[in-house]
Amino acid sequence: MRLGIDLGRATCVAVLLDHDGRTVADAVVDSRPGTAESVRGVLAELGPVASAAESVALVTDLARRPPRPERVALLRIAPTSHPALAPLADWPARARAAVDALTAVVPGGAMLTGRPPSPLNRAAAAAFAQRAEEAEISTFAVCAAGAPAEPGPELDAAAVLADTVPGAAISLSHELGSVGLRERENATVVNAALGGWAAELAAEAARALRSAGLTAPLFFARDDGGLISAEYFRRHPVIATVPATTYAALGAAARAGVADAVVVDAGARSVRCLSVVDGTPERSVRPGPGPLGVPMQLGSPAIHEVGPGVHHTYPEDPRDMAHVTARQLERLAGAVLLHTGGGAESVGAPPAAADARARLTDAARFAATSVCRIEFEQLVAAAGRAEFEQRLATARDRALSRVVAAGAAPDTARIESVSHASVAYLPAGVHRVTVRAVGRPTAGVAV
Known part of the structure; x- marks a missing residue:
């Protein structure tokens, strides 16, 4: 039941x-x-x-x-931009004050065309992590240019932040938002700021279930x-x-x-x-x-x-x-x-x-x-049909892995839909791929 x-x-x-x-x-x-x-x-x-x-x-x-938003340290990995495009520049004043983010921009990131990313300035990332630790911030948001096509710079930055601030909570933009840098960055910072709210809500709900004698897995809409799953909800x-x-x-x-x-x-x-x-x-x-x-x-x-x-x-x-x-x-x-x-x-x-x-x-x-559902979006650059099909298969595999991580029973996970379209404003061979995976929620032992 x-x-x-x-x-x-x-x-x-x-x-x-x-x-x-x-x-x-x-x-x-x-x-x-x-x-x-x-x-x-x-x-x-x-x-x-x-x-x-x-x-x-x-x-x-x-x-x-x-919620009571947490303070967030935002690391943007991208070329220098106009002040009007600076981190949090389009935020309402009230939201900016509530999150009170510490921000930094370090050069790097990837091209949406799939060109190899510039190497991360690890020293700059570590220095930013130290500044955050000194400000008693352990919640980070990382957003790199081109991350929907190449998440490597964000993963490298996350490793540096975790080494510098043990136990840090880190949100990565390629796991959350859309192709646009600003909207994706905004979603990542808000995700990080809501981490405490999610953890508290999940803990209270789980405590209530246990007190009523239920040990079944908890999921969130x-x-x-x-x-x-409750664990996936805490992270996203x-x-x-x-x-x-x-x-x-x-x-x-x-x-x-x-x-x-x-x-x-x-x-x-x-x-x-x-x-x-x-x-x-x-x-x-x-x-x-x-x-x-x-x-x-x-x-x-x-x-x-x-x-x-x-x-x-x-x-x-x-x-x-x-x-x-x-x-x-x-x-x-x-x-x-x-x-x-x-x-x-x-x-x-x-x-x-x-x-x-x-x-x-x-x-x-x-x-x-309801079923567990995950939508995975990625930019794929491929020189020909064979390479594109290979990249598409990789996107399917990632979507299946994510829906299992989100609480779907592995034997029920399946691809519900795959859509792709060429990106008109980028060179030929670059496609926006969206894969939706679903699966029945993992069932637990009823008491």
Whole structure:
């Protein structure tokens, strides 16, 4: 059996499914101030049957449990640039102050065309690590030019930082972000800053499960609808900060038995809209504000939000959201309008007493059915078809390794999709390759 838990601001919901996807039990309780208290409360409401769970998937947004960002030391490996392109230059002032990053730029990096990278100035990297240690910073972000094509400089820098500052937490940009240097660097710094938040959240959730007698592996919902293990979440929290609406929308579409839908998610303090196309959440195609309001591009779902924001209750007048949904329905021929969340009727959903509990449990139910998913993006430079196929096979292998590292059972890991396209602004032979790998979450021994 698999257990999904949706930890929200107002309610904490749990759904236990059997191996055929049928609901065995569900529970809805008021959320409590702490993560562990909320999880323990909903498990107590679910009863002894919860101990039969072989895996547990937790859904929660960053805004539901606001973080305390850690100080970060950012090492950029790239040629000197204009001050307007300096590290963190495009960050909101509030985010820059919260992270209070120490930064340095050392020459080096690789070309996106695959040309061999310049050797890392190891002495400069070590000197920066010493400065960080003196400033009592042990959390690092490393971003090298050309890393999506050649991650070697970042790996070399990570080795130097680890030798200089034993026990350092190091985030590498080639494991996270997009091709663009600025957005990739931003995502890496935010990832590093959220490490403490992720570790605390994972520890509290695990503690609550143990106190309830569950020893099943713990997974976290990522923003695109896949799962990652608790350990992977600790290392890569930036990909799992806004999954709640995605899971609620996908759960609502699954409940309605449709592949294309425009879903309105009415929560305790905000109203959001997300389109589901062919069973997957529609993604943002342009860089936009991510965690802490920092610009980045991680392929996150394209969520539309109306009202004054999460710090206020949403407007009683549903017309603002109606305008949003009307535009989405006009754009997506054949999509149906669905509602989910505890406040659905307050934003124009037709009264449906029979569906009220289903709307509350959509996200948790979908979490209990989800698979581990990893998307691996790389720039590949190849002189001919044979070399390109070899590089493509290597990308597939890396994606499979990553999805297993993210918690997928090795015997279930498989490639879900492979896409590639030549990069118009680079010389012939350079391709952007995206590989998506999936696998069933590793099951543990139920107690």
